[in-house]
Structure formats: structure tokens, C-alpha cells
Amino acid sequence: MNLINKKVTHKRFGMGSIVKHNDSSIEIHFASENKMFVFPDVFGKHLKLHDKSDAKSLEGIIQKKEIERKEEEWKKEEEKKLQRKKLILRLEHEKLMKNHKLHPESQMVFWCDTEEQNSSFSEWKVFSGAIKSGNNKGRPNKPIRLHPNSAVLLTAVDSGMHEKDRRILGVYMVNEDFIGKLCEDGNIPAHSKYRLQLTEQESDQLLLWEYYVNEKSPDKMTWNTGKYRYFDNLWMAQILLDIVSLKSDPNERELAQQFLKHFCKMNQITAQELPKPNGALMRLRR
Template sequence: MNLLNKKVTHERFGTGSIVDHSDSRIEIDFGEDNKTFVFPDAFEKHLVLQDESAAHSLEEMIREKESERREEELQKEEEKELERKKHELRAEHEKLMKNHKLHPESQMVFWCEPEEKQLAFSKWKVYSGEIKSGKNKGKPNKPSRLHQNSAVLLTERNSDMPEKERKILGVFMVNEEFIGKQSEDGIVPAHSVYRLQLTEQESARMNFWNYYVNEKSPEKMTWNTGKYRYFDNTMMAQILRDLASLKKDPEEQELAQQFFEHFCKMNQIMDQELPQPDGALMRKS
């Protein structure tokens, strides 16, 4: 908008002529002295354009700028409110972490169906399934034992194979901010760093029942219903230790070792004192 040489009137300085202006400043020659004003704000209070056409265009500009200013203020308020809510969530999270006591079986083993396996490794998350009976039937299962010390073991068993052939496909720590007790959708997301997928050859060497045993029925290897079950923290540490030894790619091996060390730290496990696997399959042999 070109306002050069346009006449203006000021309530105190009288009539002047615009000699320079930018997006934020305007300079006016009042004869004896030049004055600089904030543009276009000064036209809302002190200055009046004598050119009606230019004045109309300027009013439109002022309205647009005011609208933009209100939007910016609204956005700042929304950002401020969002930050306040984040602060409250962080405070609540820190409180839960402070009061959290390690459960000895706070690890999850998940049964991947063929269509779920692809999703698990592409999106790095699993769905804990739905409640099958009772007043909450149809609602997502709440993985209440999972916390920041928890990992999720991904396994599969082909329908034509016995349960003892269940293989380990991969593993991930839960997301850094995840707390199972607060989960409402049954989705368990992975940690941003600690996640491992096994090759077919590696998976063939990692049998789940080498590590897992149901102490109530140690001679049985059964998984009849449910998408997941909880298991012992020490068993998961044994699996992670063996994965670190199994990986041959230097980068994957380094990540697996870091994963193992992080897990032991989070679960207060001394890796030097970790026993050898003693799962149901090991006891049978």
C-alpha cells in the first residue's frame, strides 16, 4: 500500500504529508518537524488520512491486522494452557514414578497373529485385546502392570505347531511416558530407542519356553487364551542377555547390549548375578 505524499491530520501536530513508511513505521512531515509513528497503529488513535479511498483501504488493513493479533493472542493462550496441562501431567507422572514399586512380574509376552506381526514391527506397538466377560465386556484390556521398567516380548506359534515351538520375534521397552494403569485404549507403544527385531534365523534359535515356566504347572507348556500374559523380570533379563550375544551386526549388537543394561538398571537386576535360563523346555531335557 503506497501512502507516500498522502495528507494526514494529527490532533496535536496538525496537517502533514507522509514522506516515508514501512510495514511497522511511518514518517510524516508536519512542516517544521518530522515525526515517526508506529504503523498502522497510529491511525487507530492519532492520525487521520484525508484521502477517503486510501483511508478505506487502510481501515481494511487495520482490521486484518487486528484479526491476526487476536488469533496470535488466542494461540498464545492455547499454548500456555497446553503447557500448563503438560506440567500437571509431568507432576502426576513424577508422583507415580516416585511411588512406584517394582512388581516382580511386570513384563509382557505378546502372542502375535500373522496380521499383528507386521503391525507390531512397522508401528512398534501392540494392542492388549478386549475384555471377554463381565460388566466391562468389549472394553480394552488395561495392561496395569506395565511401567517404565517393563518390556514387551513379541512371540508367535504357527497353528500347525505345538506350543513348545513358540518362537521369540522381537522385544521392546515400553514408551518412556507409558504407564499401564493410565492406559484407556489398550495400546502399548514402544520406547523410542530400545526395540529389537529378530531375523528368521535368530528367531529359530530363541525358543520362548527355554525361559518361561508356569510355577503352578511347571511341566506344562500351554497358552490357551488371551493375547498376552505377564512374566518374571529375571526371565526377560535372561532373554535380553542372550539376544545381545546372538546379534552379529555390530550396531544391532551394541543396541542389544545397551538395551540389556538399561533393562537391568530399571529393574534393579545385577547382570553379574543373573542365573541361566530354567524354562519349562530346559527342565524337560
């Protein structure tokens, strides 16, 4: 919009003529001097165009600017709300971590169905499943024992095989700021670094029930319901130690060693003092 030489009237400075303007400022020549103003904000209350057609076009520009200004204010307010929410979560997180005591069974073994065997590794997260009954039926399970010291073990049973043949597919530490009590959507995301996927050959050599045992029924290897179970921190350390031995690729072996070291530090475990695996399968073979 070209406003050069257009006549205007200012409440204080009287009549003038526009000599220069751009998207953010306008310069007007009055009888005694030139004045600079913010464009188009100065129009409306303080400054009026004489030309009615130009005034109408300018009104449209002002309305557009006002809409943009309100949208910007809304965005800033939403950002403030988001930051306040993040602060509240961070303070709650710090409070929980300050009072957190290591649970001896704060690891998770997860049952992957056929679809999840792919999605768990492409997305590096699992879903804890929905509550089956009660007032909270349909809402996601809260994995309340999981904290930054926790790892998730991904497992599956091949079609036609028995539960005792459940293979370990991979493992990951939960995200470093994850707290199960605060998990509303049931998604359990992986740590950005500590995540391992096994090859099919490696997985065939790593069976869950060599490490896992139900102490209430030590001679049984069954998994009837539920997407996950909690299990012993020491068992997870045993599994990670054996994964280190299985890895032949130097880079993957190095990551597995770093994973084991980090896990043991987070769970106050000394890797050199780990007992041998004594799961249900190991007891059965004796």
C-alpha cells in the first residue's frame, strides 16, 4: 500500500503529509518538522487519513495486525502455561527422586506380540496395557515401580513354542526422567543411549526362564495374563552381563558394556559379585 504524499491529521500536530513508510514505521511532515511513528499503530486514535478509500484499506491492515498481535499474545501465554507445567512436573520429579528408595524388583519384562516385536524397536517404547476392570477400566496401567534405574526386557515366544522357550529380544533403560507414578498414557520410552537389540542368533541363546523364576511356584513356567511383570534387579544385571558376552560386533559390545556399567551404578550392584543365573530352567536342568 503506497501512502506517500497522502494527507493526514494528527490530534496533536495537526495536518501533515506522509513522506516515508514501511511495514513498521511511518514518517510525516508537519508544518514545522517531520515526525516518526509506529506503523500502523498510530492510525485510529491519533492519526487519520483524509482519503476515505485509503482509510478503508488501512483499516483492513490494522485489523490484520491486531489479529496477529492477539495470536502472538496467545502463543506467549500458552508457552508460559507449558513452562509452568514443566516446572511443576520437574519439582514433583525431584521430590519423588529425593524420596525414592531402590526397590529390589524394579525391572520390567515385557511380552511382545507379533506387531510389537517390530514397533518396540522402531519406536523404542512399549505400552503398559489397559486396566481390565474396576473404576479405572480402560485407562492405561501405571508402571509404578519404574524409575530411572529401571530397564525393560523385551521378550517373545515363537508360534507353536512353549512358554519355557520365551526368547529375549532386546533391552533398554527407561528414559532418564521417567517415573512410572507420573505416567498417564502408559507409554514407557527408552533411554536415548542405553538400548540393545539382539540378533536372531543371539536371541536364540538367551531364554528368559534361565534367569526368571516365580518364587511362589518355582517349578512352573507360565505367563497367563498381563503385558508385563516386574522382576529382580540382579536378574537384569545377569542378563546384561550375558549380552556383553554374546555381542561379537566391537561397537555393540562396547555399548553393552557401558549399559551394564550404567545399570549396575544406578542399582548399586557390583557386576563382579553377581551370582550365576538360577531361573526356573536352570533349576529344572539340575
